[in-house]
Amino acid sequence: MIENQNDPFGCNRRDFLKSGSFATLMTMMGGVELLAQTEATPGSPSAATTATFKVAVIGLGTWGREIINTFALLPQADIAVICDTFPSALRRAGKDAPGAKQTADYTTILSNKEITAVVVATPTHQHKEIALAALKAGKHVYCETPLANTIEDAREIALAAKAAGHQVFQSGLQMRSDPQSHFLLPFIRSGALGQFIMARAQWHKKTSWRATASTPEREQALNWRLNKSVSLGLVGEVGTQQIDITSWFMNANPVAVTGFGSVLFYKDGRDVPDTVQAVLEYPGGVKLSYDATLANSFDADYQMIYGSDAAVMMRENKAWMFKEVDSPLLGWEVYARKETFYKETGIALLADASKGAVAGVKEEAPKPFTTTPLHHALSAFTKKCAAVDDFIANFGSDDPAALQSNLASSHLSPTAGYLEGFHAAVTAVKANEAVNTGQRIVLKPEWYELG
Amino acid sequence: MNTEYRMKTRIWIAGTIALCALAAAASRGAEGMTRLDASPGKDMKVRLEGTSTIHDWQAEGTIISGFLEVGPGFPLTPGQSVTPGKVPVHAEAFIPVRSLKSIEKDGSPYSEKMDAFMYEDLKSPPNLRIIFRVSELTLKEAPKAPDAPYVFEAKGELVVAGVTNTISFPVNVTPLGDQKFKVTGSTSLKMTDFHIKPRTLIGILSTGDDVKIQFVWPLIQKKPEGTTK
Numbered sequence: 025m026i027e028n029q030n031d032p033f034g035c036n037r038r039d040f041l042k043s044g045s046f047a048t049l050m051t052m053m054g055g056v057e058l059l060a061q062t063e064a065t066p067g068s069p070s071a072a073t074t075a076t077f078k079v080a081v082i083g084l085g086t087w088g089r090e091i092i093n094t095f096a097l098l099p100q101a102d103i104a105v106i107c108d109t110f111p112s113a114l115r116r117a118g119k120d121a122p123g124a125k126q127t128a129d130y131t132t133i134l135s136n137k138e139i140t141a142v143v144v145a146t147p148t149h150q151h152k153e154i155a156l157a158a159l160k161a162g163k164h165v166y167c168e169t170p171l172a173n174t175i176e177d178a179r180e181i182a183l184a185a186k187a188a189g190h191q192v193f194q195s196g197l198q199m200r201s202d203p204q205s206h207f208l209l210p211f212i213r214s215g216a217l218g219q220f221i222m223a224r225a226q227w228h229k230k231t232s233w234r235a236t237a238s239t240p241e242r243e244q245a246l247n248w249r250l251n252k253s254v255s256l257g258l259v260g261e262v263g264t265q266q267i268d269i270t271s272w273f274m275n276a277n278p279v280a281v282t283g284f285g286s287v288l289f290y291k292d293g294r295d296v297p298d299t300v301q302a303v304l305e306y307p308g309g310v311k312l313s314y315d316a317t318l319a320n321s322f323d324a325d326y327q328m329i330y331g332s333d334a335a336v337m338m339r340e341n342k343a344w345m346f347k348e349v350d351s352p353l354l355g356w357e358v359y360a361r362k363e364t365f366y367k368e369t370g371i372a373l374l375a376d377a378s379k380g381a382v383a384g385v386k387e388e389a390p391k392p393f394t395t396t397p398l399h400h401a402l403s404a405f406t407k408k409c410a411a412v413d414d415f416i417a418n419f420g421s422d423d424p425a426a427l428q429s430n431l432a433s434s435h436l437s438p439t440a441g442y443l444e445g446f447h448a449a450v451t452a453v454k455a456n457e458a459v460n461t462g463q464r465i466v467l468k469p470e471w472y473e474l475g
Numbered sequence: 476m477n478t479e480y481r482m483k484t485r486i487w488i489a490g491t492i493a494l495c496a497l498a499a500a501a502s503r504g505a506e507g508m509t510r511l512d513a514s515p516g517k518d519m520k521v522r523l524e525g526t527s528t529i530h531d532w533q534a535e536g537t538i539i540s541g542f543l544e545v546g547p548g549f550p551l552t553p554g555q556s557v558t559p560g561k562v563p564v565h566a567e568a569f570i571p572v573r574s575l576k577s578i579e580k581d582g583s584p585y586s587e588k589m590d591a592f593m594y595e596d597l598k599s600p601p602n603l604r605i606i607f608r609v610s611e612l613t614l615k616e617a618p619k620a621p622d623a624p625y626v627f628e629a630k631g632e633l634v635v636a637g638v639t640n641t642i643s644f645p646v647n648v649t650p651l652g653d654q655k656f657k658v659t660g661s662t663s664l665k666m667t668d669f670h671i672k673p674r675t676l677i678g679i680l681s682t683g684d685d686v687k688i689q690f691v692w693p694l695i696q697k698k699p700e701g702t703t704k
Contacts, residue, residue, distance in 0.1 A: 100587070100590075414573065415515065417571075418513075419538075423515070426514075426515045430516065433537050435578050435583070
């Protein structure tokens with residue numbers, strides 16, 4: 025079972041090391057920081073002149089504004105409309121998108137022929153209505169993750185996206201678009217870590233999750249994450265990204281989940297736990313231990329995957345490998361950059377450093393983020409939308425097979441589609457259920473079937 | 476039913492009939508000409524290759540729309556006997572500029588910044604497409620082997636970044652049977668001929684003036700409406 029998990033591409037560790045020998049060696053030796061896409065700072069005035077892709081952002085909370093700010097860095101995108109039902113949210117986001125029209129009614133966006141795509145960044149339980157309407161209106165849709173707060177709603181969205189063959193639907197599993205993840209994927213799956221043993225992920229942040237507002241109604245709407253009837257809690261709303269990326273590396277959906285959750289610190293009447301733990305079981309017995317808290321920020325967020333030969337830690341946009349003393353020598357690690365973590369030595373796993381090595385770039389301190397996973401996800405989304413629109417403009421929409429064939433050969437960056445989004449939503453919903461009940465829930469394979 | 480409504484209905488019907496007639500004529504091609512349309516799929520590709528003071532660069536696109544209308548003398552079936560010489564032709568090919576993407580040598584995406592530079596140099600917008608209009612097509616020689624392509628010389632106007640130049644280059648035409656065709660070719664251009672200045676970055680990197688273009692353009696002779704079962 026484990027061997028199969030480690031060999032989803034039909035390659036083994038030897039193949040991986042052989043096929044990637046030079047590039048991998050240069051990558052490992054390069055000593056360049058872990059940013060996978062070593063491009064110049066985007067968003068120059070000259071780049072903005074190529075903006076032809078008009079997008080609307082619906083839902084202007086903290087994350088919606090992050091999306092707006094990220095779109096502002098993308099040369100190929102132009103935020104034409106922003107939408108929120110709260111005037112203050114519109115005004116605040118309007119400062120980041122000064123050229124965008126503002127509306128409180130998302131249906132006006134759907135009837136606007138200029139808008140090619142919409143981003144749905146509303147509270148999770150409001151995704152379905154907007155996503156379905158946007159798909160029906162012929163828009164490309166980027167829907168934040170989790171897709172919905174129930175399996176039924178997530179399935180409905182995914183089925184509608186599947187039926188909309190000439191439209192792009194991307195779920196907000198942004199780490200699946202991150203080149204760093206794509207660099208690590210074959211490394212981990214090829215068996216370079218030995219046999220999978222376990223995985224661990226955490227998200228620690230000192231924040232109440234509660235916001236104040238001028239009216240009780242607004243406060244209730246604003247604090248939807250603290251409303252147990254609609255919120256998927258820490259494990260569903262935050263943990264879904266880290267759990268999904270672990271499932272992706274494992275190449276399997278979890279088969280069971282056990283959860284625990286308590287309101288330990290913010291005793292303000294909330295019933296959504298401020299601290300959660302969950303154990304997700306994968307085929308073969310490997311388990312992911314996940315914990316998240318709003319009451320302590322120590323060590324922030326990261327993911328680990330442990331194998332019999334080595335462990336890999338993923339933190340922000342970097343990754344390191346920690347080898348066991350009895351593990352086989354891979355070769356390149358002798359020359360690789362190493363960093364000390366307490367009593368351990370981490371070997372930097374460097375994505376895309378070969379360009380830097382060729383160009384003679386010297387080892388240097390990590391740069392600040394210029395390309396976040398969200399940046400990569402939105403960039404990939406806009407490029408895929410443009411590719412679909414160009415194809416249909418040139419060849420029509422009569423031949424879906426030709427469209428898919430064309431997209432497959434169009435050098436597009438990877439994205440998470442409706443199926444990945446649906447699977448992540450199923451896991452999120454059930455993990456939250458396990459946290460709330462403190463029980464072990466067997467995840468039935470049929471729950472993950474789209475139908 | 477009021478008069479205005481009847482009038483609108485007649486105009487709509489007349490318009491529809493006219494559009495259908497135009498569409499039918501388009502599928503037949505001009506008198507005595509055979510029309511081949513671009514057939515999208517995984518084989519369609521245009522590739523640009525250039526140089527710089529640091530390393531070579533490459534970009535690819537997968538959309539070449541347009542059509543090729545040809546007269547007698549063009550091989551429509553594999554192995555068809557044809558005589559070298561000029562072939563009546565009317566053809567246009569279009570490449571959306573933003574469909575071109577900078578890539579690594581292994582085909583993976585290179586950089587959206589480089590894409591932005593490329594679109595800017597190609598002055599898109601406003602020039603959203605690269606256009607090639609064929610004015611002459613000359614069969615240079617009949618193929619020497621049954622599976623060898625027919626070698627033509629294509630001459631026409633190439634519009635890049637809004638600047639038009641007349642160019643000619645060899646193209647290989649292979650009738651694949653089942654009314655499918657593969658047209659391939661390559662030519663070298665100078666960016667400065669299209670008023671594109673070689674780009675210089677931070678004083679140490681500059682791109683070369685020469686750019687090589689290669690393409691694979693699958694075509695299909697569509698069956699006229701009403702002939703399919």
